Amino acid sequence: MKRLLIAALIVSTLCLPVLAQKKAEDDFNDLIKRYYAAWSTLNPDNASFLYAKDADLVFFDIALLKYSGGWQEYRDNFKKNVAPGFSSLTSRPATI
Secondary structure (H helix, E strand, C coil): CHHHHHHHHHHHHHHHHHHHHHHHHHHHHHHHHHHHHHHHCCCHHHHHHHCCCCCCCCEECCCCCEECCHHHHHHHHHHHHHHHHCCCCCCCCCCC
16 A cells, blocks of 8 residues: 555656646647737737836837837837738737
8 A cells, every 4th residue: 555655656746747837838828829819909009918018128020120119119109000001910820
């Protein structure tokens, strides 16, 4: 009985990290899905929960433009110059 208890303890100790890693992967995958869904709305306010709001942060976008005024400047530019160019947008993560 004592050996069975020790064996069960060893097996459960080895399995716990695998279960924790799977949970972290699921959380990350959910975050990525929320990120792309938020930007697909063409409203940067929906994606703002993912960004730091410090005014002195620098942001770069895919057009290699630099925004030194933090999230607010990046958000305002997106709303004014980028979003109006689209009637809709569907973005999704690339699959390998």
